[in-house]
Amino acid sequence: MKALVLSGGAGTRLRPFTYTTPKQLVPVANKPVLSHVLENIRDLGVREVGLVVGDRAAQIEQAIRDGSEFGLRVTYISQQAPLGLAHAVLLAADFLRDDDFVMYLGDNVFAEGLRAAAASFHQRRPDAHLVVAKVSDPTSYGVAEVGPDGTVQAVVEKPAQPRSDLAVTGAYFFTPAIHQAVRMIEPSRRGELEITDAIQHLIATGHPVTVDRYNGYWKDTGQVEDLLECNRVLLDRLSPEVDGQVDDATRTHGCVVVQEGARVTNSHLIGPVIVGAGAIVHNSRVGPYVAIGRECFIGDSTVQDCITLDGAAVRGVHQLRHSLIGRRAEVRADRRTTHRRLILGDDTQAEVPA
Template sequence: MKLTGIILVAGEGTRLRPLTYTLPKPIIPLMGKPLVVRLIEDLKSVGVNEFHVVIGHLGFLFRQVLGDGASIGVKVNYVEQRERLGIAHAIHRAIEEGANGQLIVYLGDNYFQGGVSNFVKVFMENEYDVFIVLTRHRDPTRFGNAVISDGRVVKLIEKPKEPPPNSYVVTGVYMFSDPDDVERAFKSLKPSARGEYEITELIQWFIDNGRRVSYTVTNGWWKDMGTPQDMLDLMYLMLDETKPRIEGEVKGEVNGRVIIEEGAVIEGVVHGPAYIGRGSLVGRDTVIEHYVDVEANVSINGGSISRSLILDNVRLELGKARVVDSIIGPSTRIRLSNGVNRLIIGEGNIIENI
């Protein structure tokens, strides 16, 4: 049976502003690669070669990054979701535009430790009508909840104010064996109170109609990249799993698990876990502390940086300043003199605090 990937990236990412005014969150690179590329490569590893990418906000940027998919070795089709009418509607739009076979739906701002390939294999081997991946979460009110009884999914609830006891959170990957059934389910839906066609209600149709709806509970970590802190947390988790690799030039000092990409130059000090991207310069008076991701063509002179993500083409003149818990948008110029600074900055800004 043919496997088709549906990647949902139409959202505006409002909780990640100002970054997402010009850069959709699935395109933001972590350790040298946009998240959406990582998701596609993950599904490619289990035989998904055709993708329908559902775009909306700044959709042209996905076309620029992914093209027709040839650079990744897959075929990418684009589907527009002009109105934000929910996940179920986005899946419906993909089917309208030709998505067929067994559908692997992946939210473009989700990431799983070790990827989802093992989940897809379980789905395929057991011929389920629907397969979902569940987990526990400290704040289940942010997500759909699944009620499990006797090893079966009996009810799904979208963002409950009072989560049912012992319920699980529904993560951002959904698998369907028959697109025609998905369309039957979608036609039965009405918009929720927030004006969206909910994925939980779509899957509930399958439960109510006696279809084989099954699940697994992931043992690894899972991140939904909604807020700046979520993005930093994902970066920390990914850096925790790095293996040291040095392909750039080290004139200064590198300690611990550090990746130095080709063309990067380290004149100062880098403490791992850390990532220094292609063509970036860490100046001789600079200290990169733990959990820092410096993307491509960044220049840093002076100061120190800890627990931060620095995106492409940033220029930092830090003097004796310390930057912590920060996300610096691409092509930004910052000049600081001292103090401890926490910055969440979008693309192309200029900040001077002398």
Template sequence: MKALVLAGGSGTRLRPITHTAAKQLVPIANRPILFWALDSIAEAGIREVGMIVGHTKDEVRAAVGDGSAFGLSVTYLEQPQPLGLAHAVSVARDWLGDDDFCMYLGDNVLLGGVAPFVERFGRPGRSEDALVLLAKVDDPTRFGVAEFDTEGRLVRLVEKPSVPPSDLALVGVYFFSPAVHDAISQIRPSARGELEITDAIDALITSGRIVDALAVDGFWKDLGDPEALLAGNRFMLLGIEGSVEGTVVDSSVDGPVVVEPGAVVERTVVRGPATIGRGARIVDAYVGPFSAIGPDCELRATEIQNSIVLAGARIDGVGPLDGCIIGRSAVVERRGHLPRATSVVVGDHSRLELA
């Protein structure tokens, strides 16, 4: 079985963070979202990965390389425009050949991995041509949604329905046999101008092919918006083991906390789960639970928790901060002179909440 990983798209819901970075490379627990997906694929025993890339292809290539760091062999496949998930499969048609494959959306995280589903779909004598994973969601109108008949059989998938037939949304991990290529050739662009994977799966069902559906038990998130990104950060931090390799001076470090090599923590209280990246400097501060402080950040006289601070950011004399995403090399500081009015520079598509 091969894996097709989607790492294109523009990440509009995560702007302004994604104005300067691929959304799949935004970190949770100080690792890019995409890396968690690649770990999951490797742990399932898949070795060949086709990676769909778009306008951020150079950044993705620089981060992932040839895949050997993950125990994978990665081939890059360029999708000139983001014309839908089924279109991405058609872009990869020649590379996929006649192999079964797992399609994994690179901005999703699935706690527990995909190994059980790879084993199920790869079993000898399998009758189904597709396996879709489902999870209950609060707002099904944002997702592809499953509809079942009275006997519990999957009969239809609806993309972003205004009246959802259920609260079971498609998780961003799919399994297909080569039969999906014929199904994609039968569909037409949706009202959004995209080739929808839900339409392709529907085409499999209507042609008499068997499509299996399983509900996932563990945590799953599409990390396409700030609230989901923070939730993904929290869940991934719950799984870390404490490791202090940096320098800790006159400080209290409690719970599972990672202090990476080169980081310095002085006169600071750190409550885990939390992670502090290489080269960061934290002085006279409080770093509360579910905080991921990126490499080369500087925090002084600051109180922060439940937040993501990206590489090179500086925060001075500010707090308490809760539920924040601070971009690369951003500066957040308290003015030390009069007048004390708040002064901000806020980029496009930002959101600022003031106490």
């Protein structure tokens, strides 16, 4: 089995970050979302990955390279415009050939992995096997309508009156039968070749389509709140590890990770917290649920439920919460009010009340 990972989306809901960084490279728990995706794929026993990339291809290639860091062989497939998931399958036909494959959206996190879904696909081998999750508002998703025998009777995109609460997530398993289906469909009203239309074509032509109900934590990290929530969930799964320097004046509680080359002095770390390699934390209260990137500086500040990307600095800011601070961004205090929330893109400077 091969894997097809889609990483060409524009990420408009995550601006200003995605003006400078592909959304798949924004980190949660100090690791890019795309790295979490590739690790899950490796855990399925897959070794060959087609990575569909758009106008940020160079940045993704620089981060992932040939995939050997993950134990994978990565082939890059260019999608010049976001013309739909089924269009990506069309582009990848020469790479996929006659192999079964898992298609995985590069901004989705499945915290417990996909091994159970893969095992179910291999055992039953339908022509499409959809990973679905129960949701409270099905009108925001593609929805799978499942019959009494467990096969999918219809896939409806964002139904006004949903007949099911099973949302189609960002992971799909296919046999080569999908290639004929994507060639048979027409672009949707938004001008894209929709994978839901291709799946519906399989159903209409008598091909078996089934589902695997995902009971673990799944999140599409397309918005800031989603990233912060996902960061909290993945931080809760870390194990304590201190490879950097923590002085005797620093107190730690709960799960604390201090990576090699990081220094923490005269501070209070309340886990779960991760301090990235080369970062400095001084005279600050950090946590819970904080991920500090590589080479960051946190000084004379109180930080909670935040992600600071590599090279960011927070100086003299009290009660910084629920915030996402971009690479090399700097936040300074002007000491006039209390609690604040910030969403700062890369290379930004901001002054806030201390």
